[in-house]
Amino acid sequence: MAFETIHTANAPAAIGTYSQAVRSGDTVYLSGQIPLDPETMELVEGDIDAQIRQVFDNLAAVAEAAGGGLGNIVKLTVYLEDLGHFPRVNEIMAQYFREPYPARAAIGVAALPRAAAVEMDAILVV
Numbered sequence: 001m002a003f004e005t006i007h008t009a010n011a012p013a014a015i016g017t018y019s020q021a022v023r024s025g026d027t028v029y030l031s032g033q034i035p036l037d038p039e040t041m042e043l044v045e046g047d048i049d050a051q052i053r054q055v056f057d058n059l060a061a062v063a064e065a066a067g068g069g070l071g072n073i074v075k076l077t078v079y080l081e082d083l084g085h086f087p088r089v090n091e092i093m094a095q096y097f098r099e100p101y102p103a104r105a106a107i108g109v110a111a112l113p114r115a116a117a118v119e120m121d122a123i124l125v126v
Helices: 048-065 083-096
Strands: 004-006 021-024 027-033 073-080 103-108 118-125
Touching: 021 048, 027 048, 048 083, 048 118, 073 083, 083 103
Parallel strands: 073 103
Antiparallel strands: 004 021, 021 027, 027 118, 073 118
16 A cells, blocks of 8 residues: 655654654544644743644644645544643634544643653544
8 A cells, every 4th residue: 555754844843763644545644743843843832722732733734734634633632741731622622623523532641752741643534
């Protein structure tokens, strides 16, 4: 099966041995995004809200590079160091998504790359 890697300078460059996204047919698998500023490759400054927004912005940039957008996400996985932030994810997500919302899972983790408080990955259909 053939696949295509997706890359955009509008989202953080991969910090390991992975692609920002991979397309197979009409399905695009977005790698996890943490709240890195794509220009500086540093974590955004600010509270959890700033981190959540940056992650959604990064996901949107990769989705657009794949020919879609956040509205094409069918599955979203959210990783949080503190599940107490889950209500903030819901509130901010409502500013980025419209119904029908994607399927979603939220997972509490002990640590994330670069000491981020949140990471998300997604599956799109375009």
